[in-house]
Amino acid sequence: MFPSWPMRFQQTPRGGSKSGGESTDSALSSKTEPPFEAESPISKKASCSDHQAFFDLQQLRQEMASDAPRTASTQNQSAAKSPQEKRKGAGSTSEKPLDAKTLRRLAQNREAARKSRLRKKAYVQQLESSRLKLTQLEQELQRARSQGLFVDCGGVGSNVSSAGAAMFDMEYARWLEEEQRLMGELRNGLQAPLSDSDMRVMVDGYLSHYDDIFRLKAVTAKSDVFHLINGMWTSQAERCFLWIGGFRPSDLITMLIQQLEPLAEQQIMGMYGLRHSSQQAEEALSQGLEQLQQSLVDTIAGGPVVDGVQQMVVAMGKLANLEGFVRQADNLRQQTLHQLCRLLTVRQAARCFIVIGEYYARLRALSSLWASRPRETLISDDNSCQTTTEMQIVQHSQNHFSSF
Structure with a gap:
């Protein structure tokens, strides 16, 4: 009358296999009334699975309750780790000591990168300076054209007769700017307590600066010597004192003897000897240039007209x-400047x-003042100069005729 599955549940151990449960059920069912109390295999399987899931759930709750304190302690230990230990564990492979060769290579790479950045910066500054100079030169040429002072290259009255001459003028303007910077360094070096070796480096740099302008003039002489x-x-x-495209070395030495006092007796003798040799070389070059001019006059004016082409050649x-x-x-x-550096001390x-730089700077300033003087003064000065010149001509003619 009562169903038989509660009795089978009590006799079935936990965790038993399904095959064992089924065999037990079959044995008991054979002893009871099989026609009326027999259960279908589907109901037996469902009842076993339900009770098995119930006991599994109970066992899982017990295990979770026993593992909760252990999990909390583990989390506390992991949270108690310091950030230094975490970083140490994460970067333990990259904190190996580097050998001397690697350190030296890294230092060389950093130095090469620094020099590359400096070169790039200097190159950009040089390009910017060149662009400004070119813009200034174009403005000056445009202003000269508007004033009628510039004709086509090679034309009459042109200030710049060739591209080589224009390039030389631009490079010479840069040379003057660099000269001002070097003069400032020399002044600061004389005022500061620098050693003779440091001053020698600065003087050699200034001497090399003059060598640059001589090389530039040699290149320009091939394209436009006039x-x-x-x-x-x-x-x-400056053109009043020009001698074959530059200054007279003997005049420069005379000025320096007066400005560089006191000098030792041996230095004075050397300076006078250098001036004497410079004067002899200047006279030889002047005589040669005069002979060339006379020969040129004889060539152009001496032959018949029919040979004009040959004369020009x-x-x-x-x-x-x-x-x-x-x-x-x-x-x-150039040799005179080098000889002066050998005769004098470094200071x-x-x-x-x-002294040389200030002298030519004053000549340029005098030229600027002369060009910018008022027009009224310019007219009165021209009249006075013309009157003075006429009086000198009259006196010279009177003296000339009175001698006969």
């Missing part, structure tokens, strides 16, 4: 010798370059 001889790259006052060949005179004159100027040589 631009150098006429002194179009200098100021108006010969005259062109003689004009080519002007490049040699400019080169020899610059060589004499005297520094003062020597400062």
Whole structure:
């Protein structure tokens, strides 16, 4: 009358297999009334699975209750780890000590990168300076064209007769700016307690600066020698003292002897000897240039008109010798500066370059003042100069005729 599965549940151990349960059920069912109490295999299987899931759930709750304290302690230990230990564990592979070769290579790479950045910065600054200089030169050329002072290259009255001359003028302007910077360094070096070795480096740098302008003039003489001889790259006052495209070394030595006192007796003798040798070389070059000019006059004016083409060919060949005179004159100027540095002490040589730079700076300033003087003064000065010149001519003619 009562169902038989509660009795089978009590006799079935936990965790038993399904096959064992089924065999037990079959044995009991054979002893009871099989026609009426027999259960279907599907109901038996469902009842076993339900009770098995119930006991599994109970066992899982017990295990979770026993593992909760252990999990909390583990989490506390992991949270108690310091950030230093975590970082140490994460970067333990990268904290190996580096050998000397690797450190040296890293230092070299950093230094190379630093120099590369400096070179890039200097190159950008040089490009910017060149762009500004070119813009300034274009503005000056445009202003000269508007004033009628510039005609096509090679034309009459042109200030710049060739591209080589224009390039020389631009490079010479840069050279003057660099000279001002070097003069400032020399002044600071003389005022500061620098050693003689440091001053020697500065003086050699200034001497190398003059060597640069002589090399530039040698290149320009091949393209436009008349631009150098006429002194179009200098100021108006400087052209009064121009000698074959530059200064006279003997005049420069005379000025330095007066400005560099006191000098030792041996130094004074050396300076006078250098001036005497410079004067002899200047006279030889001047005589050679005069002979070239006379020969050029004889070539152009001496032959018949029918031989005019041949005359021009010969005259062109003689004009080519002007490049040699400019080169020899610059060589004499360059040797004079080097000889002065050998005769003087390092601090005297520094003062020597400062005196030379200030002298030509004053000549350029005088030219600027002369060009910017008021127009009224310009007219009155021209009248006075014309009157003075006429009086001198009259007196000279009277003296000349009175001698007969």
